[in-house]
Amino acid sequence: MCQIQIPRREAIRIRWIAESAIGLSLGYYHQNERQLPTLKLASAERSPKDGHRFAEKTTAGKWKFANVDDTRKGGGYISLAFDSKGRAGMSYFVSDSEDLRYAHFDGRKWVKETVASKGSQGKFTTLMFDSANQPNIFFYNGTSDTVMLASDRSGAWSLSTLATRGGNYLTATSSGSSKAYLYRDSTSGVLKIGTV
Secondary structure, eight states: OOEEEOOSSTTEEEEEEEEOSSEEEEEEEEEOTTOOEEEEEEEEEEETTTEEEEEEEOTTSOEEEEEEEOOTTOEEEEEEEEOTTOOEEEEEEETTTTEEEEEEEOSSSEEEEEEEOSSSEEEEEEEEEOTTSOEEEEEEETTTTEEEEEEEETTEEEEEEEEESEEEEEEEEEETTEEEEEEEETTTOOEEEEEO
């Protein structure tokens, strides 16, 4: 499962989204400095050859690829989001180490970091940026069977347990400062909703 989170503002309007087994793509309108809406295309995927990568179609019509993480042994559960400045970020699961990782484009290059690494953590990720452009990642901790939230505060990740007994098929959304998540309880099989 892959997800995209776009900031709710006039400068970006989604035109289409497509999801495949290894990644996702989207078309979106972005207003440039001259306030002209231009259609841009972006993609985040896991490639067996190149690992996790990001691609964006340039104004010349060519795809520009960037290898984000050389995790060729597997992974997935990619979530792609854009901050209010239009910079891309990705959260994703690395299967060989069973880690949750986060990568973002700083304007020049992709910077990656491990967010959670004890046991099996990082499936069913949802990345979103708050009003201060800080990343927040909802994810499933398979070792403890819990729904977790990782929040970056001034360069240090804070991990919070949101729900126990579940987290498979986790998804989340935000509206303003409110965040909501939906997951399947592993004991009852019932879908549950929580807010932060």
